[in-house]
Amino acid sequence: MKFANTRQAMAWLHTWLGLIFGFVLMICFFFGALSVFDREIDRWAIPDTRFDPQPMPSFDTMLLDVFERTEPDVAEYNRLMPIYHDPDAGDMTPRTELPADEYWAYTTHRDPVLLMGIGFRVPTPLNTEEHNHIHGRVTIDPRSGEELPSNSLKIGSDWFYPLHYSLNLNWNFIGFYIVGIAAFFMLVALVSGVWIHRKIFREFFTFRREKKTQRATLDLHNMSGVVALPFHFFFALTGLIIFAAFYYLPVTNTMLKPLHNMHETIEADTTGLPHDRSGIAASMASVDDMVSEAKRRWAARDMAGEVGFLMVHHVGDANSYVSIYRAGSDRVSLVGEGIHFKASNGEVLREDPPHSTAESIAEFLTGLHLQHFEHWFLRWLYVLGGLLGCVCIATGFIFFTEKRKQQHAKNNSQGSRIVDAFAITTVTGIVIAAVTMLLANRLLPADMLNKGDWEKWIFCIALAFSFLHATLRSEPVARGEKNPAWREQCLLIAGLSITAVTANWLTTGDHLIKTIFTNPYWAVAGVDLSLLAVAATSWKAASHLQPETNKKEDSSSKAAYE
Amino acid sequence: MNNNTLWLILAIILMFIAMSWLALSLPSHWKQVRSGKPASTRLRMIGWSAIFLSALCCFKADHASMAVLVWLMIGAAAAASIGMILSACPHRLKWLSLGSFAEGSKR
Numbered sequence: 224m225k226f227a228n229t230r231q232a233m234a235w236l237h238t239w240l241g242l243i244f245g246f247v248l249m250i251c252f253f254f255g256a257l258s259v260f261d262r263e264i265d266r267w268a269i270p271d272t273r274f275d276p277q278p279m280p281s282f283d284t285m286l287l288d289v290f291e292r293t294e295p296d297v298a299e300y301n302r303l304m305p306i307y308h309d310p311d312a313g314d315m316t317p318r319t320e321l322p323a324d325e326y327w328a329y330t331t332h333r334d335p336v337l338l339m340g341i342g343f344r345v346p347t348p349l350n351t352e353e354h355n356h357i358h359g360r361v362t363i364d365p366r367s368g369e370e371l372p373s374n375s376l377k378i379g380s381d382w383f384y385p386l387h388y389s390l391n392l393n394w395n396f397i398g399f400y401i402v403g404i405a406a407f408f409m410l411v412a413l414v415s416g417v418w419i420h421r422k423i424f425r426e427f428f429t430f431r432r433e434k435k436t437q438r439a440t441l442d443l444h445n446m447s448g449v450v451a452l453p454f455h456f457f458f459a460l461t462g463l464i465i466f467a468a469f470y471y472l473p474v475t476n477t478m479l480k481p482l483h484n485m486h487e488t489i490e491a492d493t494t495g496l497p498h499d500r501s502g503i504a505a506s507m508a509s510v511d512d513m514v515s516e517a518k519r520r521w522a523a524r525d526m527a528g529e530v531g532f533l534m535v536h537h538v539g540d541a542n543s544y545v546s547i548y549r550a551g552s553d554r555v556s557l558v559g560e561g562i563h564f565k566a567s568n569g570e571v572l573r574e575d576p577p578h579s580t581a582e583s584i585a586e587f588l589t590g591l592h593l594q595h596f597e598h599w600f601l602r603w604l605y606v607l608g609g610l611l612g613c614v615c616i617a618t619g620f621i622f623f624t625e626k627r628k629q630q631h632a633k634n635n636s637q638g639s640r641i642v643d644a645f646a647i648t649t650v651t652g653i654v655i656a657a658v659t660m661l662l663a664n665r666l667l668p669a670d671m672l673n674k675g676d677w678e679k680w681i682f683c684i685a686l687a688f689s690f691l692h693a694t695l696r697s698e699p700v701a702r703g704e705k706n707p708a709w710r711e712q713c714l715l716i717a718g719l720s721i722t723a724v725t726a727n728w729l730t731t732g733d734h735l736i737k738t739i740f741t742n743p744y745w746a747v748a749g750v751d752l753s754l755l756a757v758a759a760t761s762w763k764a765a766s767h768l769q770p771e772t773n774k775k776e777d778s779s780s781k782a783a784y785e
Numbered sequence: 786m787n788n789n790t791l792w793l794i795l796a797i798i799l800m801f802i803a804m805s806w807l808a809l810s811l812p813s814h815w816k817q818v819r820s821g822k823p824a825s826t827r828l829r830m831i832g833w834s835a836i837f838l839s840a841l842c843c844f845k846a847d848h849a850s851m852a853v854l855v856w857l858m859i860g861a862a863a864a865a866s867i868g869m870i871l872s873a874c875p876h877r878l879k880w881l882s883l884g885s886f887a888e889g890s891k892r
Contacts, residue, residue, distance in 0.1 A: 425813075427808075427811075428804075428807075428811070428814060428864065428867055429813070429814075429868065429871075431872070432872050446864075446865065446868050447865070450860075450861045450868070453857045453861070454858065454861060553848065554848055554850060554851065555850040555851050555854065587850055591854055598847070600793060601854060601855050604855065604861075604862060607858070607861070607862055611865065
C-alpha cells in the first residue's frame with residue numbers, strides 16, 4: 224500500500240483498526256460504564272439483598288462459622304483435584320474433607336452483602352512447590368450470616384463487569400486477550416485520530432446537526448472523542464496496566480516460574496510473614512481484637528477507616544497470620560495500609576511500609592480505573608465518559624457506512640451492508656441484550672434451578688436475535704438506504720426498558736415513588752430511572768429515524784445510557 | 786448540603802461558563818449568538834482563568850488525587866453540553882457574550 228502522506232496513512236489506520244476493534248471496544252465501553260454501578264445492578268437483580276451497605280461483621284462470632292461450613296466448589300474440585308493430587312500417595316481426598324488453608328472476606332462501602340472465599344489445601348500434592356488451592360466461594364447477608372441462594376446471579380458484578388474486560392469468553396483466557404489487543408489499538412486509534420483531525424480546537428464545540436448525516440456524524444464523532452480524550456486515553460491505558468503482567472509479561476508464570484517462586488520465599492523472609500505452613504497445629508486468637516488494633520493504628524496515622532479486605536493465611540497452623548487491609552473509599556489510589564498479625568497470639572508481625580513513587584503512580588492509575596472511592600458524582604461522570612466513548616465508536620461506524628454506501632450500491636458491493644449489521648448489533652443489540660437480561664431476571668421464578676445460567680443464555684440469545692434481525696433487514700443498505708432495523712431495535716429497547724421497570728415494581732413492590740420518596744433506596748431507584756432514561760432516549764432516536772425523514776440522528780448510540 | 790458539595794457546584798458552574806467563553810472566542814460560534822466578531826484573546830484569557838478557578842474549587846472539595854479526575858471529567862461534560870447547546874439553541878448563551886467581549890469594544 225502506498226500513501227501520499229503520513230496523514231493519509233494515519234487515516235487508513237484509524238478507519239480500519241477502528242472498524243475492526245470498534246465492535247469489541249463498544250462492549251468494553253458500554254459494559255464498563257454499567258460496571259461503575261455493578262453493585263447497584265446486583266441489588267436490582269437480587270431483591271433479597273436490597274438493604275444498606277454493612278461494615279465487615281465480627282470474624283469470631285460470624286465469619287469463622289461461615290468459613291468452617293463452606294465446602295470446596297464441586298466443578299473446581301472435579302477439574303483440579305486430578306491435576307494437583309499425587310496418584311502415588313493413594314486415593315484422592317474426598318471433596319468435603321479437604322482442609323482449609325486460607326480464608327478471605329471482601330467488602331466495599333457499596334456492598335450490603337459480603338463476599339467470602341476459602342482456599343482449600345490438597346494434603347497429598349504432586350508438586351509441593353505450588354499452592355495447590357481448590358476454592359470455595361460464598362456470599363452472605365452480614366446481618367444474619369445466612370448464605371445467598373446459589374442460583375442467583377449478581378448480574379452487575381458477575382456478568383456485566385467481567386464482560387467489559389473478558390467478554391465472558393473464558394476458554395484459554397481468549398476474551399482477555401481480545402480485549403487487551405482492542406485496548407491497545409484503542410490507543411493507536413486515539414493517536415491517529417488526533418493526527419488526522421485538522422481542526423481540533425476550531426471545531427472543539429462543533430456539531431452541525433442540520434448538515435447531512437455524513438458531516439453531522441463526523442462532527443459528533445470528533446466532539447465525543449476530543450472532549451473526553453483524557454478519559455478515553457487513561458481508561459484504555461489503565462485497563463492495559465491492570466492486566467499488564469497478564470498480557471505482556473506472563474513470564475513469571477512460565478519461563479521464570481522458579482525465579483518467581485524464589486522471590487516469594489525471599490520476600491517472605493524480609494517481611495517476616497511465613498511463606499509456608501510449619502506443619503505444627505495451632506489455634507487462632509481473637510481476630511476481632513486484631514481488627515480493633517488495626518483500626519487503632521490507622522486512626523493513629525490520621526487515616527481512620529473500615530476494614531475492606533481480611534485474609535487468614537495458613538489456617539490452623541503455627542505459621543498462620545492474619546492480614547487486615549483498609550477499605551479505600553476516601554482516595555483514588557488502591558493501597559490498603561495492610562497490617563499483619565500472628566494468628567496464634569495476635570502479635571503484630573508487620574505494617575506495610577509507605578510505597579515508593581513508582582508504586583504510588585501505579586496505585587493511582589489502577590485505582591482511578593477500579594474506583595473503590597466513595598464519590599457518587601465522579602461515578603456518574605465516569606458513566607458519562609463511558610457513554611461518550613460509545614457515542615464516539617458508534618458514530619465512527621455510521622460515518623464509515625455513510626461514506627461508502629452509495630459507492631457500494633453502485634458497485635453492487637455488500638461491504639456497508641455487513642458493517643451496518645454489525646454496527647446495529649454492537650450499538651442497539653448490546654442494550655437489548657442487557658435490558659432483556661434484566662427483564663428475564665424479574666420474570667423467571669426466584670427459586671428456579673440454575674436461574675443465573677438461564678439469564679446468561681437469554682443475554683446471548685437476545686444479542687444473537689439483534690444480529691439476525693439486523694442482517695435480515697439489511698437489504699436497503701445495499702441500495703444506499705437506511706437499515707430499518709435501527710429504528711425497530713430502538714423501539715424494542717424503549718418497550719423492554721419500560722417493561723423491566725414495571726416488572727420490578729410488580730415482582731418486588733419497589734416502585735419509584737417508594738424508592739425515591741417514601742422509603743428511599745437509591746440503588747434500585749437509580750437502575751429504574753436509568754432504564755426510563757434509556758426508554759426515553761431510544762424512543763426519541765426512533766422518532767428521528769422515521770422512514771420519511773432522511774436525517775439520521777445518532778442518539779441511538781446515546782440510548783446506550785445504562 | 787455540606788461545604789464540599791457547594792465547592793463542587795461552584796466548580797461546575799465555573800467550568801460551564803469557562804467553556805462557553807472559550808466557545809464564543811471562536812468566530813463561528815460567536816456568530817451563532819451575536820453579530821460581529823468576538824474579542825478572541827480577551828475571551829480566551831477569561832475562559833482559561835475560569836477553568837483554573839474551577840480547578841481550585843475542585844481541590845477545595847476533594848482530596849487532590851480525586852479532584853484532578855473530577856476536574857477533567859466536568860471539563861468533558863461541560864464541553865459536550867456547550868457543544869450541544871450551540872447546536873440546538875445557541876441563543877441560550879447570549880447572556881455570556883457581553884458587549885465588552887465583542888471585537889473593538891473598549892476594555
